[in-house]
Amino acid sequence: MKHRRVVIVGLVGFIAIAALGAALFRSILFPPGDSRSGTMQDMPGMDRPRDESGSPKASEAMPDMEGMQQQAENAKATESGMVVVPQERLQTIGVRYEPVTVRPLEKVVRTVGRVTPDERRLAKVTIKFHGWIERLFVSATGDHVKKGQELFTIYSPDLVATQEEYLLALQGRRQLGESEFPEVARSSHELLKATRHRLHLWDITDDHIRDLERTKQVTKTLPIHSPITGTVIRKEVLQGTHVEPGEELYTIADLSHIWVLADIYEYELPFVKVGQQAAVTLSYDPGTVFTGRVGFIYPTLDPKTRTAKVRFELDNPDDKLKPDMYANVELRVDVGARLAIPQEAIIESGHKQIVFLHHGGGRLEPRLIKTGVRTGEWTEVLEGLKEGDHIVTSANFLIDSESRLKSAVDSMGGMGMK
Structure with a gap:
């Protein structure tokens, strides 16, 4: 019991000494009669500037009205859907602005x-009768030829027989053309005409027919000429080969x-x-x-x-x-001339196109637009902007990311996660 009493007396004494020390410390910090003794603002190291009477200066005593006004404007801008980014932050991420203008556009x-x-300057060389190539004058692909130049000569029994028929028809007309019998004269004329027509159908030129009439000699071979001036881009013929009607021999372009x-x-x-x-x-x-x-x-x-x-x-x-x-x-x-903005100013979001309008003071408004013609660096704006609007033309994705992050944080605060 004696030991317990000693402990209680010691504890009471310790509490009394602690209370006396606290009172002494407070009297030193806040002398009696000082009205500021109960305020945090007048603690050592937090004194405000005062005038001669000892009262706080008006400029320091009143709250920062400009700051409060700016905060109110920022809050209002945020509520209206704008993104508020400090000017220092905009400068750090390299944001640039540009006015919307009407400019001439060129689509490339x-x-x-x-x-x-x-295709209009392309020709194919074929024949309309069968025969054998006797001589080949243009023998390589890539050769350049002129219109009327001889390509090859061909021997055809049908061609030889037709020439002989033509000479006989020509002789018969001379003998029977003045006959006293009209039917005989007309028949000789029609036979000569039919034989000449057959030569024309085989693409025998009038020059060859006149030579035949003049020389009265049947030629064994017939020369075939180039129909146009150009380059041989395909050749399917060799000397001595047999060719059939309609077979493609040359292609000239x-x-x-x-x-x-x-x-x-x-x-x-x-x-x-x-x-x-x-x-x-x-x-x-x-x-x-x-x-x-x-x-x-x-x-x-x-x-x-x-x-x-x-x-x-x-x-x-x-x-x-x-x-x-x-x-x-x-x-x-x-x-x-179209209302246009730089392509880099547009943020593609699915089927939507978004730009940021600059309203000053770090206030940026996301704006949906409708675009038209795209010409490389520039994009036509059909709806959502007007000439003279100031838009952000660089660092858009950084602003968009920051605005999405702020929106996520705000939504978390609304759920009690401040």
């Missing part, structure tokens, strides 16, 4: 085409004017019109530019590639463009 359509001969067949995507077809000029270049020689024009837009679409054939026609000096070459085609289309 680029594609790759294949060089092919002009005039390559001074050629076609380039290119595929154009269906969404670019509205910009392509017949008669438009196009620049054609080769990948290994981009410095040489050939100027052509749109000659024809084919009426069908490839269901797999969703492209349509477009024919570009152009001159081919020195035959530099060869059939089956690949060529780059560039078509520039002036679409006129």
